[in-house]
Structure formats: structure tokens, C-alpha cells
Amino acid sequence: MFKPENHGLSPEFRLTKFSTLRVYNEQQHPQQQLGDKETKDDKSKEGVGIGLDSSVIALRDELFLVQSVDFFYPLIDDPFALGRIALANVVSDVYAVGATEIDQIKLIVSAPTEFTEKERNVIVPMVMDGFLAAAKECKAPVHIGSIAENPWCIIGGAATAVCHRSELIMPYNAQVGDAIVLTKPLGTQLATNAYIWMNERSDNWTRLQERFSVADVEETYRIALESMCRLNLTGATLMRKYNAHAATDVTGFGLYGHAENLAKYQKADVDFHIDKLPIIKNVREMAELLGRSAKLLAGKAVETSGGLLICLPSGDATSFCEEYRNSTSHPAWVIGSVKEGKRSAQMNLNLEYIDVD
Amino acid sequence: MFKPENHGLSPEFRLTKFSTLRVYNEQQHPQQQLGDKETKDDKSKEGVGIGLDSSVIALRDELFLVQSVDFFYPLIDDPFALGRIALANVVSDVYAVGATEIDQIKLIVSAPTEFTEKERNVIVPMVMDGFLAAAKECKAPVHIGSIAENPWCIIGGAATAVCHRSELIMPYNAQVGDAIVLTKPLGTQLATNAYIWMNERSDNWTRLQERFSVADVEETYRIALESMCRLNLTGATLMRKYNAHAATDVTGFGLYGHAENLAKYQKADVDFHIDKLPIIKNVREMAELLGRSAKLLAGKAVETSGGLLICLPSGDATSFCEEYRNSTSHPAWVIGSVKEGKRSAQMNLNLEYIDVD
Numbered sequence: 001m002f003k004p005e006n007h008g009l010s011p012e013f014r015l016t017k018f019s020t021l022r023v024y025n026e027q028q029h030p031q032q033q034l035g036d037k038e039t040k041d042d043k044s045k046e047g048v049g050i051g052l053d054s055s056v057i058a059l060r061d062e063l064f065l066v067q068s069v070d071f072f073y074p075l076i077d078d079p080f081a082l083g084r085i086a087l088a089n090v091v092s093d094v095y096a097v098g099a100t101e102i103d104q105i106k107l108i109v110s111a112p113t114e115f116t117e118k119e120r121n122v123i124v125p126m127v128m129d130g131f132l133a134a135a136k137e138c139k140a141p142v143h144i145g146s147i148a149e150n151p152w153c154i155i156g157g158a159a160t161a162v163c164h165r166s167e168l169i170m171p172y173n174a175q176v177g178d179a180i181v182l183t184k185p186l187g188t189q190l191a192t193n194a195y196i197w198m199n200e201r202s203d204n205w206t207r208l209q210e211r212f213s214v215a216d217v218e219e220t221y222r223i224a225l226e227s228m229c230r231l232n233l234t235g236a237t238l239m240r241k242y243n244a245h246a247a248t249d250v251t252g253f254g255l256y257g258h259a260e261n262l263a264k265y266q267k268a269d270v271d272f273h274i275d276k277l278p279i280i281k282n283v284r285e286m287a288e289l290l291g292r293s294a295k296l297l298a299g300k301a302v303e304t305s306g307g308l309l310i311c312l313p314s315g316d317a318t319s320f321c322e323e324y325r326n327s328t329s330h331p332a333w334v335i336g337s338v339k340e341g342k343r344s345a346q347m348n349l350n351l352e353y354i355d356v357d
Numbered sequence: 358m359f360k361p362e363n364h365g366l367s368p369e370f371r372l373t374k375f376s377t378l379r380v381y382n383e384q385q386h387p388q389q390q391l392g393d394k395e396t397k398d399d400k401s402k403e404g405v406g407i408g409l410d411s412s413v414i415a416l417r418d419e420l421f422l423v424q425s426v427d428f429f430y431p432l433i434d435d436p437f438a439l440g441r442i443a444l445a446n447v448v449s450d451v452y453a454v455g456a457t458e459i460d461q462i463k464l465i466v467s468a469p470t471e472f473t474e475k476e477r478n479v480i481v482p483m484v485m486d487g488f489l490a491a492a493k494e495c496k497a498p499v500h501i502g503s504i505a506e507n508p509w510c511i512i513g514g515a516a517t518a519v520c521h522r523s524e525l526i527m528p529y530n531a532q533v534g535d536a537i538v539l540t541k542p543l544g545t546q547l548a549t550n551a552y553i554w555m556n557e558r559s560d561n562w563t564r565l566q567e568r569f570s571v572a573d574v575e576e577t578y579r580i581a582l583e584s585m586c587r588l589n590l591t592g593a594t595l596m597r598k599y600n601a602h603a604a605t606d607v608t609g610f611g612l613y614g615h616a617e618n619l620a621k622y623q624k625a626d627v628d629f630h631i632d633k634l635p636i637i638k639n640v641r642e643m644a645e646l647l648g649r650s651a652k653l654l655a656g657k658a659v660e661t662s663g664g665l666l667i668c669l670p671s672g673d674a675t676s677f678c679e680e681y682r683n684s685t686s687h688p689a690w691v692i693g694s695v696k697e698g699k700r701s702a703q704m705n706l707n708l709e710y711i712d713v714d
Contacts, residue, residue, distance in 0.1 A: 055500040057461050059519050063420075069463045069502025069515060104414050106426045106515060143412045145426025145515070151508035158426060158463060158502070158515045162416050 002078035007122045015082065015123060016196055018112040018153040019073030054093040062165045068093030070251075071108065071156030075304055076192050076225070077199075079123045083130025085228040086155040089305040091138055092249040095236035096308055098169030099161040102140035106158040107131055110150035127155055138233055172267050173245040178338035179317035180272060183235040183324060184227045184307025185356035186255055187283030187296060191224035192304075194286055207289055212282065220282040223357060227280070227330075228305040234327045235308040241323075242316040250306030256299035258309060259345035271341025272311070274299060278333050278354040299347060311338055331356070359435035364479045372439065372480060373553055375469040375510040376430030411450040419522045425450030427608075428465065428513030432661055433549050433582070434556075436480045440487025442585045443512040446662040448495055449606040452593035453665055455526030456518040459497035463515040464488055467507035484512055495590055529624050530602040535695035536674035537629055540592040540681060541584045541664025542713035543612055544640030544653060548581035549661075551643055564646055569639065577639040580714060584637070584687075585662040591684045592665040598680075599673040607663030613656035615666055616702035628698025629668070631656060635690050635711040656704060668695055688713070 004013035054068040070090045076082055091102055109127055111120045135142045140159070147154055197204040198217045208217065232249060239247055248262040255277070263272045277299060287293045295301050312320060317334050324332040333354060361370035411425040427447045431439055448459055466484055468477045492499045497516070504511055554561040555574045565574065589606060596604055605619045612634070620629045634656060644650045652658050669677060674691050681689040690711060 055461065055463075057498065059460060061418075063519070065460050065517065065519060067461060067463065067500075067515075067517060069465065069500075071504050103416060103422050104412065104424060106412075106424065108426065141414065143424075143426075145428075147428050147511065150511070154504065154507070158424075160422065160424060160517060162420070162422060162519055 002080065009119060009122055013119065015074040015077045015079055015153065018114070054097050056097055056168065056170070059162065063162055064165060064168055066094050066097055066099045066161040066163060066168070067158065069156070069158045071154055072304065074153050074155070075189075077196070079126035080130035081225055081229060082155060083127040083132075084134040085305050086127075086157070087131045087134035087138075088229055088231050089251065090157045091140070091159045092232045092251070092305060094159045094161050095232040096247050096249040097171060098236055098240050098244070098247070099163045099167060100233060100236045100240070101163065101167075102138055102159055102161045104160045105135055105140045105142045106145040107142050108145055108147055108154065108157045110147040110152070110154040112153050113149050113151050131155075131157075134229070134231065138231055167240070169239055169244050169247060171246045171248060171262060172265050174262075174266050174270050174272070174311035174338045175245055175268060175313075176270055176338055176340050177314055178245055178311040179314040179334045180274065180336040180338065181310045181312060181317055181320055181332055182250070182255070182278060182307050182335045183232065183310070183332040184230065184250070185223070185278040185280045186250075186299070186301060186303060186306070187280040188224045188228055188304050188306065189302045190283050190286055190292070190296065191220045191280050195221035204290060208286055211285060211289060216282055219357075220280060220286070223280050227307075230328065230330065232308050234324060235310070235332070238320050238323055238327075239308065239310055239312070242312050242320040244310050244312040247308050247310040249308055250303050252302055254295075254300040254302055255306075255309065256345055256347060259299070262309065263343045263345045266343050269340060269342065270338050271343070272336060272345045273339055273348060274336040274345065274351070275348040276333060276335040276352045276354055278331075278335065278356045281355050281357040284353060284355070297351070297353075307332070359437065366476060366479055370476065372431040372434045372436055372510060375471070411454050413454055413525065413527070416519065420519055421522060421525055423451050423454055423456045423518040423520060423525070424515065426513070426515045428511055429661065431510050431512070432546075434553070436483035437487035438582055438586060439512060440484040440489075441491040442662050443484075443514070444488045444491035444495075445586055445588050446608065447514045448497070448516045449589045449608070449662060451516045451518050452589040453604050453606040454528060455593055455597050455601070455604070456520045456524060457590060457593045457597070458520065458524075459495055459516055459518045461517045462492055462497045462499045463502040464499050465502055465504055465511065465514045467504040467509070467511040469510050470506050470508050488512075488514075491586070491588065495588055524597070526596055526601050526604060528603045528605060528619060529622050531623050531627050531629070531668035531695045532602055532625060532670070533627055533695055533697050534671055535602055535668040536671040536691045537631065537693035537695065538667045538669060538674055538677055538689055539607070539612070539635060539664050539692045540589065540667070540689040541587065541607070542580070542635040542637045543607075543656070543658060543660060543663070544637040545581045545585055545661050545663065546659045547640050547643055547649070547653065548577045548637050552578035561647060565643060568642060568646060573639055576714075577637060577643070580637045584664075587685065587687065589665050591681060592667070592689070595677050595680055595684075596665070596667055596669070599669050599677040601667050601669040604665050604667040606665050607660050609659055611652075611657040611659055612663075612666065613702055613704060616656070619666065620700045620702050623700050626697060626699065627695050628700070629693060629702045630696055630705060631693040631702065631708070632705045633690060633692040633709045633711055635688075635692065635713045638712050638714040641710055641712070654708070654710075664689070
């Protein structure tokens with residue numbers, strides 16, 4: 001756990017204060033508008049761009065350029081963990097098309113103008129260390145393309161992979177009968193906010209205290225943190241092994257939003273039916289206590305560095321989930337199926353909720 | 358010329374107000390710390406990264422990934438021109454290594470949080486239009502990877518080219534006897550600031566009025582604008598035709614700083630001797646009036662979207678400059694030569710100044 005005073009900073013230092021977006025304007029999480037907007041590619045080359053996370057562009061000799069750019073503002077106060085999450089978040093878009101070897105990552109990070117020199121010298125290197133540590137895990141070299149100064153703390157980057165057609169899983173081949181698998185639980189936003197509210201002793205914390213202890217909130221936060229830091233690399237590798245037909249990663253639009261985006265993009269006349277929502281332990285009850293259940297239970301809660309949502313042959317789904325658990329020590333779930341339809345996502349009226357710890 | 362009132366905005370609207378960096382803190386132009394910082398590439402692959410503008414990474418089959426990330430805050434009030442300059446600025450780093458075919462550009466742009474809805478709806482699309490128009494000129498597809506909201510207006514992006522070894526001019530082969538060519542004049546910062554000071558009727562404008570008319574300042578601004586908008590594509594193409602040995606583009610560190618960076622990187626024991634400084638018309642006298650000559654005349658003035666600084670065989674230099682003028686209607690200049698030395702840049706004690714109109 002990050003303690004500012006252990007680094008010579010004021011115990012009141014909170015990285016999450018260096019963007020007003022989280023605190024004052026929760027309805028407009030920046031990621032809802034980030035990374036997922038794409039203009040039409042005016043080259044008439046084969047590729048992917050519109051409405052999905054990565055852009056995929058044909059180069060030459062069956063090679064493709066896969067690239068994503070993504071940013072956010074601090075959603076947690078731990079700078080090292082923030083760096084790790086930022087890395088996991090930006091590479092996730094590339095992994096979602098099955099590209100497992102990333103050739104380069106550009107790190108983009110700003111020191112807030114209001115940082116003291118001390119704060120800048122402590123915090124920025126810690127964020128970068130977290131980013132670099134996670135980059136090492138995905139074996140990608142990192143170069144700095146930094147925004148030097150900015151009022152808010154920006155952290156993110158650009159991830160690039162050049163790969164052969166055979167290494168890619170284009171995200172438009174879902175088939176009727178496919179299973180839909182999710183590799184991380186939902187609820188990261190509330191799980192991290194609850195932890196901040198507790199540390200701030202805010203009104204929301206007062207309400208949460210009716211049913212939750214400090215230990216509960218800390219446990220919930222830890223589950224979210226582990227999930228956000230976990231790379232989607234294993235998921236991408238297994239996608240290829242288990243013949244996935246289409247995938248996306250779950251971030252700012254929430255599970256439902258990303259499922260809708262992916263469904264729209266399919267070649268076949270299919271719908272994505274979602275039957276189960278795996279949610280981080282305690283988050284569902286927290287949402288209820290705070291009167292914020294609707295969005296979460298509709299699969300519309302904003303996620304950061306969420307899991308892969310994968311359509312793959314139903315015969316391969318169990319093996320995928322088993323091998324995912326063996327490799328990562330964390331579960332993946334079959335949460336729905338692909339049926340005939342009109343390229344939309346449907347939430348089952350009797351959704352089943354899975355508590356994830 | 359951009360008139361905010363023609364777009365339904367207040368006549369007082371000034372895009373350059375949406376970063377305090379230019380106004381209050383001229384000594385710390387963000388670009389001085391941008392794009393040029395590179396971490397060590399921990400893969401032991403052939404490539405370029407440290408201290409230069411683009412990173413160049415070996416892929417497979419003699420292919421290389423060339424990539425640059427660059428940003429700035431508004432330095433002029435015209436949103437369309439700002440977009441064009443941002444594009445020219447980000448692709449310039451890729452052109453500097455001779456890569457003339459850019460495969461993809463990611464646009465990064467933020468709408469300041471303090472923009473009104475109207476301002477956002479007018480200004481952001483104009484910036485994007487300028488960016489896209491310039492991207493068309495370099496035949497590169499653009500995808501959006503936007504920062505949705507930020508206190509300051511950020512504009513920039515990431516440019517990527519995948520090219521064969523034979524298409525690249527690695528920036529470390531300067532030879533004793535090479536000529537040093539520059540393709541754009543210096544002085545963009547003062548030229549654009551003078552125009553803003555005039556419109557603001559600031560104290561600096563009062564001083565400039567001793568010797569300059571409105572028409573003079575407008576002409577100076579127009580020369581700077583044309584220069585910053587001009588792509589370094591022609592320069593890159595001619596670099597390849599005329600056997601260039603090393604090149605960089607001139608941006609935040611100024612001519613001298615970039616010459617030093619490039620010199621440090623050479624394989625041979627060489628120095629770069631600079632004999633001439635081409636400077637935008639009126640800028641030298643403006644600097645003198647304002648007591649700001651020292652930096653400019655030392656080649657240390659910050660430039661935005663500056664020209665290419667190229668080492669090439671002296672026998673090819675005249676042809677390069679002739680063909681550059683024929684293609685672009687603008688001059689390039691032989692400004693120095695490569696001599697034996699210790700990998701540094703030297704300014705001639707009797708520098709010659711060229712007024713560029």
C-alpha cells in the first residue's frame with residue numbers, strides 16, 4: 001500500500017485529487033469517450049477501426065499494424081499500481097485482437113502543474129516504474145513520449161504490434177452457438193471509489209459502514225487492483241489456442257456497451273445473449289446501499305483495464321476457462337452465448353450474479 | 358485568418374488562453390521536454406531511440422517500426438492552422454529518418470474543461486479538420502485516440518511507419534566533408550508571439566511598434582505559419598535521393614540543441630559546424646527590440662514544426678536545395694559543414710544571418 005509519508009510527502013497527498021473529473025463528474029468518466037472513438041479509415045485497405053478498441057491496418061506481405069492509444073486520470077492513489085494499470089489498459093486493446101507480441105509502447109505521462117518539485121520527483125518515477133514493470137511482463141520495450149506539464153495527471157500511452165495475418169483474430173466472426181467468455185470481474189469503479197471514500201471519510205463511507213468494515217473495503221479494493229493490473233496477455237494467447245471468433249476488452253463503455261459494439265461489427269446475423277455477471281465481491285451490495293445498482297446490474301458500469309469478452313466455439317469454452325485458471329490462478333466465466341439475431345447485445349431478464357473474490 | 362465571431366463565438370475567444378504555459382512560463386516551452394526524451398530500449402535489437410526524435414525498432418525480415426509521439430498546447434489562435442501544424446509536427450520525426458510512407462497517425466486532442474459547449478463544437482472539429490487535411494497531404498490514415506477532457510487544450514498524436522531497412526536513413530552516418538542543410542527558417546516562436554501580443558495590445562506590442570507596423574507583424578506571422586504547416590515530406594524524399602547520412606528535425610531544443618543531439622549520436626569522430634542562421638524576416642530585429650536576441654542568435658530559440666537538419670555529401674547539397682525550392686517554392690540552405698571533431702555542435706563566431714521572407 002502506498003503511504004505518501006513514507007516517501008517524504010505530506011500524509012494528505014492524494015494522487016486522485018489531480019483530476020477533478022473523478023470527484024465532481026462521475027457520470028463522465030473520461031474513458032467513456034476515450035480510445036474507442038475511431039474515424040473512418042479513408043484508405044480502402046482491409047482493416048478494423050470503427051467502434052472498436054484497436055485499429056488494425058494492412059501493411060504489406062500479409063502484415064498488419066495493430067495500434068491502440070488510451071489514457072486516463074488517476075483512479076487510485078497508489079502511483080506504482082496506477083502505472084501498472086495504465087500499461088495493462090493500453091495493451092489490452094492490442095491483445096483483444098489476438099496480437100500477443102507487442103513491438104513497442106509509448107508512455108504518455110504528465111506531471112500536474114500543481115505538483116511540488118518533491119511530489120513530481122517522487123510520484124512520476126513511481127508511476128513510470130509501475131508502467132515499466134508491467135511492460136516487462138508483456139516483454140515490450142517502452143519509449144517515453146511524455147506530456148511534460150498539465151494541470152491534471154494524465155497516464156497512458158500507445159501500444160503497437162506488427163503481426164502476420166495468421167496471428168490476428170479479427171473481431172467479426174462470431175458464430176451462432178458460440179459461448180461468450182469473460183476473463184475479469186466487473187465493478188472496478190465502485191471498488192476503487194469505495195476505498196477512496198473510506199480514506200476520505202466521506203458521506204458515502206458513512207453509508208457503506210452500515211454493512212461494511214474497513215477490512216471488507218480493503219479486500220474489495222485488493223480484488224479490483226489485482227484484476228486491473230492483470231494483463232490480458234494470457235487471455236489473448238488462449239483465444240488463439242481455443243479458436244476464438246471475435247473479442248473485445250471491457251473498459252469505459254462497460255460490459256454491455258462493449259458487447260453492443262462488438263455485436264454491431266459481426267458479419268453473421270447474430271445477437272450476444274448475456275446470462276451471468278461476475279462482480280467483484282461486496283460491490284453489488286455496496287451499489288445497493290448507495291442507490292447505484294441500476295448501472296452495475298445492467299452491465300453498464302464503467303470499467304478500467306477490464307477483461308476480454310470472447311466469442312469462441314462452445315466446445316472450447318470449458319477448456320479455455322480451465323486453462324485460464326491454471327495459468328493465472330483466477331477464474332474466467334462463460335457468461336452467455338451467441339444466437340441468431342440482429343447484431344445487438346441482450347441482457348437476460350433473469351441475470352445470474354457471481355460474487356468474485 | 359480565424360475570426361471567432363464568424364463562428365458564433367465571442368470576438369474575445371482566444372485558443373491560446375487554454376494553456377497558461379505559453380503566457381506565464383515562456384522559459385519552459387512544453388516541447389523542450391517532449392518527444393525527445395527516450396528511455397533505453399532494453400531489447401538488444403538494432404534500432405534508434407536515445408536522444409532522438411523517433412524511435413526505430415527492428416521487427417522481422419529487415420522491417421523496422423518507426424514511431425514518434427508529440428504534443429503541444431495552442432501556440433496560435435487559428436484552430437484549423439493549429440491542427441495542420443500539429444500534424445506536420447508529429448510526422449516530422451518520422452520523416453527525419455527518411456521514412457516517407459506513414460502507415461498510421463493517431464490524433465490526440467482534448468477539449469478544455471472550461472470550453473462552453475458552443476466553443477467545443479466549433480473549435481475541436483476545426484482543429485481536427487486541419488489535422489486531417491494535412492494528413493491527407495502525407496497520405497496517411499488518421500484514427501482518433503482522444504483525451505476527452507482536460508483543463509488545457511492538448512493537440513498532437515502518434516505517427517507510425519513500418520518500412521524496409523533500405524527506406525531508412527539511420528541518423529548516425531555523418532562524414533567529414535558533408536554539408537549541413539536546413540529546410541525551414543528559425544524564429545517561429547517569436548513570430549507567432551508577436552502576432553498574439555499585437556492582437557492583445559500588450560506591452561511587448563508597444564515596444565515592437567517603435568519599428569514595426571501591423572502589416573509587418575502580419576507578414577512575419579504568415580511566413581512562420583506557412584513554414585510550420587509545411588510538411589517535411591519533400592525534405593525526406595530528397596534526403597533519400599541525395600544520399601543523406603544523418604538528419605533530425607528542429608523543434609523544442611532549437612537548432613543548436615538538435616544539432617548537438619544529432620552530433621552526439623554519430624559513429625564517426627565529427628563536429629557539426631554551423632555558419633549561417635536563416636531567420637524569418639523581422640524576427641531578428643524584433644528580438645533585439647525586446648532584449649531577447651541572445652537565445653535566437655545562439656540557435657537556441659524553441660521552434661515548432663521546424664525544418665530538417667541534414668548532413669549529406671557536399672557535392673549533393675546544391676542539387677538538394679535547388680530541387681527543394683522547385684518542389685516547395687521555398688528555399689533550403691547550406692548552413693554549415695561536418696568536420697573532424699568530438700561529436701558536438703559548434704556555432705561559428707562570425708555567424709551569418711539570412712532574412713527569410
